[in-house]
Each structure stands twice: as C-alpha cells, then as structure tokens.
Amino acid sequence: xxxxxxxxxxxxxxxxxxxxxxxxxxxxxxxxxxxxxxxxxxxxxxxxxxxxxxxxxxxxxxxxxxxxxxxxxxxxxxxxxxxxxxxxxxxxxxxxxxxxxxxxxxxxxxxxxxxxxxxxxxxxxxxxxxxxxxxxxxxxxxxxxxxxxxxxxxxxxxxxxxxxxxxxxxxxxxxxxxxxxxxxxxxxxxxxxxxxxxxxxxxxxxxxxxxxxxxxxxxxxxxxxxxxxxxxxxxxxxxxxxxxxxxxxxxxxxxxxxxxxxx
Amino acid sequence: xxxxxxxxxxxxxxxxxxxxxxxxxxxxxxxxxxxxxxxxxxxxxxxxxxxxxxxxxxxxxxxxxxxxxxxxxxxxxxxxxxxxxxxxxxxxxxxxxxxxxxxxxxxxxxxxxxxxxxxxxxxxxxxxxxxxxxxxxxxxxxxxxxxxxxxxxxxxxxxxxxxxxxxxxxxxxxxxxxxxxxxxxxxxxxxxxxxxxxxxxxxxxxxxxxxxxxxxxxxxxxx
Numbered sequence: 087x088x089x090x091x092x093x094x095x096x097x098x099x100x101x102x103x104x105x106x107x108x109x110x111x112x113x114x115x116x117x118x119x120x121x122x123x124x125x126x127x128x129x130x131x132x133x134x135x136x137x138x139x140x141x142x143x144x145x146x147x148x149x150x151x152x153x154x155x156x157x158x159x160x161x162x163x164x165x166x167x168x169x170x171x172x173x174x175x176x177x178x179x180x181x182x183x184x185x186x187x188x189x190x191x192x193x194x195x196x197x198x199x200x201x202x203x204x205x206x207x208x209x210x211x212x213x214x215x216x217x218x219x220x221x222x223x224x225x226x227x228x229x230x231x232x233x234x235x236x237x238x239x240x241x242x243x244x245x246x247x248x249x250x251x252x253x254x255x256x257x258x259x260x261x262x263x264x265x266x267x268x269x270x271x272x273x274x275x276x277x278x279x280x281x282x283x284x285x286x287x288x289x290x291x292x293x294x295x296x297x298x299x300x301x302x303x304x305x306x307x308x309x310x311x312x313x314x315x316x317x318x319x320x321x322x323x324x325x326x327x328x329x330x331x332x333x334x335x336x337x338x339x340x341x342x343x344x345x346x347x348x349x
Numbered sequence: 350x351x352x353x354x355x356x357x358x359x360x361x362x363x364x365x366x367x368x369x370x371x372x373x374x375x376x377x378x379x380x381x382x383x384x385x386x387x388x389x390x391x392x393x394x395x396x397x398x399x400x401x402x403x404x405x406x407x408x409x410x411x412x413x414x415x416x417x418x419x420x421x422x423x424x425x426x427x428x429x430x431x432x433x434x435x436x437x438x439x440x441x442x443x444x445x446x447x448x449x450x451x452x453x454x455x456x457x458x459x460x461x462x463x464x465x466x467x468x469x470x471x472x473x474x475x476x477x478x479x480x481x482x483x484x485x486x487x488x489x490x491x492x493x494x495x496x497x498x499x500x501x502x503x504x505x506x507x508x509x510x511x512x513x514x515x516x517x518x519x520x521x522x523x524x525x526x527x528x529x530x531x532x533x534x535x536x537x538x539x540x541x542x543x544x545x546x547x548x549x550x551x552x553x554x555x556x557x558x559x560x561x562x563x564x565x566x567x568x569x570x571x572x
C-alpha cells in the first residue's frame with residue numbers, strides 16, 4: 087500500500103483477462119473433445135445440453151438447494167463457534183492453553199476421517215453430515231480469528247475502558263471492525279473448504295445434493311453430468327462472491343478510503 | 350476530590366516511586382518532567398488503566414467522571430466523529446454541540462482519517478467533554494502541532510477550564526511556556542524511581558517564574 091511499485095501491488099488481474107483466458111480454455115476443450123470423439127470427454131455443447139436438461143427437470147435445483155442448505159448451516163455454525171473460540175484464545179492465555187493442543191489435533195485430522203467417524207457414530211443422518219463439516223472448519227476459523235484477536239490495538243482498548251464502553255459496544259465498535267479482515271479471510275477460506283467437504287459428505291452418506299449426483303454419475307461414467315454439476319456449482323460460488331462477499335467487504339472497508347466515504 | 354497514595358510501579362525496573370498528592374476542584378495542574386520519566390504512566394494510573402495498581406492507591410476516582418486526551422487521538426477510525434462522541438455518552442445533539450465548541454461545527458458526519466492532526470486532537474478533546482468530566486487528563490495535548498494550532502488549542506483548553514470552575518485538570522507537557530498559560534499548580538516528576546519533586550501552587554507571580562527558571566535550566570541540562 088505504501089509502496090505501489092512492489093510486487094504486493096499486483097492485485098486482481100484486469101477484467102478483460104477473464105474474457106480472453108476462459109473462452110480460450112473452452113475453445114481448446116472443444117477442439118480436443120471434437121478430435122477424441124469419446125463419451126469420456128464431452129464437448130462444451132453436450133455439457134451445456136445436460137445442464138439445461140437437468141435444470142428443466144428440476145433435478146439441478148433440488149440438489150443444488152440441498153447442498154446449499156448444508157453449506158449455509160455448516161458455515162454459520164463453524165463461523166460462530168470458531169469466532170468465539172478464536173477471540174477467547176487471542177485474549178486469554180488460559181483459553182489458549184486449553185484449546186491450542188486440540189486445534190493442532192483437529193487441524194491435522196483428515197476431513198475424511200471426521201466424516202467417516204460421524205457417520206459411524208451417529209448414522210447416515212443430516213446432523214452427522216453437518217457436524218462433520220463444522221468440526222473440519224472450526225479449527226481454521228479459530229486460528230485465523232485468534233491472530234486478529236491478538237493484534238487488537240491496546241490503545242483503543244484503553245480508550246474503551248476510560249470511556250466506559252459496554253460489553254456490546256466494545257464488541258461491535260472496537261473489536262469487530264478490527265477483526266473484520268480476519269473474519270473475511272476465514273469466510274473466504276471457509277466457504278471454499280466447506281463447499282468441498284460438503285460434497286464428500288454427500289457422496290459418502292446422503293441421498294441428495296451435488297455430491298450425491300456426482301456419485302451417481304461416476305458409477306455410470308457420465309462425464310457430461312459431472313461437468314454440468316461442476317459448472318453449476320462454480321456459478322453459485324461465484325454468485326455468492328459477487329453478490330454477498332464483495333459488497334460486504336466494500337461496505338465495511340469504506341472508512342479506509344475517506345474520499346469515497348465523503349462522496 | 351482525588352487522593353493519590355501510589356506505592357510505586359515498575360516495569361522490570363522501578364519507574365514510579367511513592368507518590369502522594371491530592372487534587373482539588375479547580376486545580377489546573379501541569380505535570381512536567383524529563384522525557385520518559387513516567388508522566389504518562391502516572392496519568393494512566395490516575396485514569397485506572399493500570400490494573401496492577403490497587404484501587405486504594407487512587408482514592409475518589411470511582412466517583413469522578415474522567416475525560417482522557419491521549420497522545421494519539423484514539424478515535425475509532427470506522428465511526429463518524431458524531432458516533433465517536435456518542436459512544437462516550439453524548440446524545441446526537443450534545444455531540445454536535447461539543448464539536449461546535451471545539452470549532453468543528455457541522456463536522457459530525459466526517460470520519461477521523463479525513464481530519465488533520467490538529468482537528469483530530471480537538472475532536473478527542475470534544476470527546477473528553479462528552480462525558481461531562483470532573484477531571485480532565487491531557488497527555489501532551491500540544492505535541493507535534495504547529496505553533497498557531499497549539500496556541501489555539503491552549504486558548505480552547507483555558508476557556509473550557511474557565512467555563513467549568515468545578516473541573517480539575519492534569520496536563521502533561523514538556524514546555525514551561527504551556528504551564529505559564531494553563532496552570533495554577535505545577536507538578537514536577539523526576540528521579541529514579543520518579544517522585545513528585547515539586548508540588549507548588551502558583552500564588553504569587555514570582556514563584557512560577559522561579560519554578561520555570563529552574564525548569565529551563567533542567568531542560569538545558571537534559572538536552
């Protein structure tokens with residue numbers, strides 16, 4: 087920020103790069119598929135056909151909806167729990183001592199193990215599926231938020247003490263704005279991770295959701311369906327990024343750009 | 350209204366020694382002393398920020414409303430000026446009035462980062478007023494301001510003290526000149542560990558001149 091010439095200044099690529107690289111990618115894919123003429127690599131048009139068919143039959147929306155519901159519940163639970171634990175660990179040495187060994191354990195536990203154990207212990211039920219995702223995600227959130235809680239500005243803490251802020255004011259007006267970049271990082275990484283784990287959870291033990299559909303398609307080597315669902319999936323994730331995450335980030339970092347805020 | 354019975358404070362090595370003093374309504378104390386001697390530490394202790402100092406060491410503080418002007422403005426950068434004052438206890442109307450009283454009428458919707466250093470410090474002063482303070486703690490309020498802005502702020506603070514005769518003030522400063530304008534009492538903190546070497550009321554004109562003369566010599570010796 088202070089040194090625009092540094093490599094750190096290379097942020098988002100220009101918008102046109104998406105309009106060049108992605109169509110080029112589709113073109114190459116189409117050429118290879120046309121040359122191979124194999125059901126194992128359908129052409130982009132065949133995938134689009136499948137997508138339209140699945141969408142028209144309602145299957146796509148049913149399964150996307152099921153996956154989205156699981157992601158939403160798991161995300162809210164993991165973020166809330168992880169934030170509380172992370173703030174606690176960042177602010178209190180005792181809490182940190184209590185949770186840190188557990189975090190090390192959980193962070194290194196493969197997601198698949200949690201999923202299997204949850205299904206084995208609690209059966210192939212919805213609660214087990216969501217719990218498996220939450221347990222996988224909470225440690226990441228806690229670790230990220232802990233960093234934020236550790237870097238809270240003590241000068242603002244003193245100010246809040248002198249001016250007798252209530253607990254709620256201290257949380258909302260002093261802590262959350264400082265934790266915001268960490269919460270956003272946890273959200274970004276969190277959504278990416280949760281989406282992927284939810285698919286595995288569905289593949290292993292649910293009868294709805296994108297993961298379940300992928301499982302069915304895999305059994306009959308229906309690559310067009312696999313790619314169609316993947317595309318729909320990518321579209322939904324990008325939609326959330328553009329309609330929720332980015333506006334939220336812009337809105338909450340407005341104070342960093344006084345000129346924009348003044349307008 | 351306030352009685353200090355501080356047994357001492359150390360950060361690895363002793364910083365503050367025993368400090369006994371009382372602060373009365375209407376006191377305008379300038380706290381002078383060499384850099385790094387513990388003036389801010391003493392101010393933090395009086396404000397109750399130092400949790401290692403037992404409550405009994407600062408008698409009467411719990412009944413007082415304290416406004417603390419820190420060295421940095423310590424406004425919440427993500428809240429407007431008005432919201433910053435309201436968080437300290439002002440109503441929206443009071444917030445506007447306090448901003449107006451420090452010469453920033455109509456600035457309520459601005460964000461702290463849009464202000465110059467001098468303006469931000471005046472807003473922080475307005476926040477002190479928002480708690481309707483009995484005791485004002487000012488930590489080097491004139492540091493790094495240009496002489497004109499520093500002069501304006503001095504006049505402002507003197508005006509606030511004149512308008513509120515029941516209020517007391519403790520103002521940390523390096524500059525004997527500030528004390529000449531603001532103070533009716535001088536504390537001089539020095540030594541290792543630091544103690545109040547002088548605690549003098551400014552009565553007759555000769556006394557302050559004598560004290561300031563001594564201070565200037567110390568300043569010269571110090572630098």
